[in-house]
Amino acid sequence: MRPDTRLLWIRTTTPGPDYVGVFESLHPFVIQVAHSASEALARLEAEPADVVLAEFPLAAWQPAELLEAIQHANPRVPVLIRHAEGTVADAVRLTKLGAYHFMTGPLDDHDLRNRLRQSPGSISSSARAVPFAMSST
Numbered sequence: 424m425r426p427d428t429r430l431l432w433i434r435t436t437t438p439g440p441d442y443v444g445v446f447e448s449l450h451p452f453v454i455q456v457a458h459s460a461s462e463a464l465a466r467l468e469a470e471p472a473d474v475v476l477a478e479f480p481l482a483a484w485q486p487a488e489l490l491e492a493i494q495h496a497n498p499r500v501p502v503l504i505r506h507a508e509g510t511v512a513d514a515v516r517l518t519k520l521g522a523y524h525f526m527t528g529p530l531d532d533h534d535l536r537n538r539l540r541q542s543p544g545s546i547s548s549s550a551r552a553v554p555f556a557m558s559s560t
Contacts, residue, residue, distance in 0.1 A: 429453045430539060431472035433463040433489075435481055449536055460484045460492070467496040473544035474523075476535075479506040486513065490522055501542040505530070 430452045455472070457463035460481050466472070475493055479486055486504050493502050501523035506513065514525035524538050 427451075427453060428539075428544065429455065429470075429473045431455050431457060431463055431466060431475045432478070433457045433460060433475065433481065434478040435459065449532075449539065452539065460489050463489075464492055464496055467493065467500070471497050472500055474539060474542045475500055475502045476539070477502060477504050479504065479509075486517055486522075487520055490517060490520055494521055499544075501544045503538055503542065505535075 428451070430449065432454055434456065435458060455466060457466055460477075460483075463475070463477070467475075477486070477489055477493075481489065486506060486509075490502055490504065493500065502521070503524045503526065504517055504522050505526040507528060509525060509527040514527075517525050523542055526534070526538070
């Protein structure tokens with residue numbers, strides 16, 4: 424993992440005290456939080472991220488729509504999608520559309536850290552990541 428890997432985390436709520444441990448576990452990622460899909464897309468245009476984590480639900484956006492918009496802004500950025508109520512069918516459809524990984528259930532900082540560290544945007548070009556379609560905790 425590169426020490427300066429930039430993570431753009433898209434979520435509608437401000438991370439609270441329960442996320443402190445998650446953020447600490449993601450060190451040395453450089454984390455930017457966008458509170459809407461529009462804000463995230465503007466940030467991607469201004470300063471590309473190495474990896475994107477989009478948490479749903481997001482107001483007025485469906486996962487496939489946001490994935491397409493992110494891919495349009497930066498086709499090379501790996502996108503991880505987390506939807507607490509996602510299904511296996513969602514995981515299959517979104518990975519076929521180009522999502523790097525799909526997560527369901529409550530946030531598991533260990534699983535998240537491993538998925539982010541294995542993502543193509545956070546590793547050197549000599550290493551290879553094998554995407555995994557869906558995880559649930």
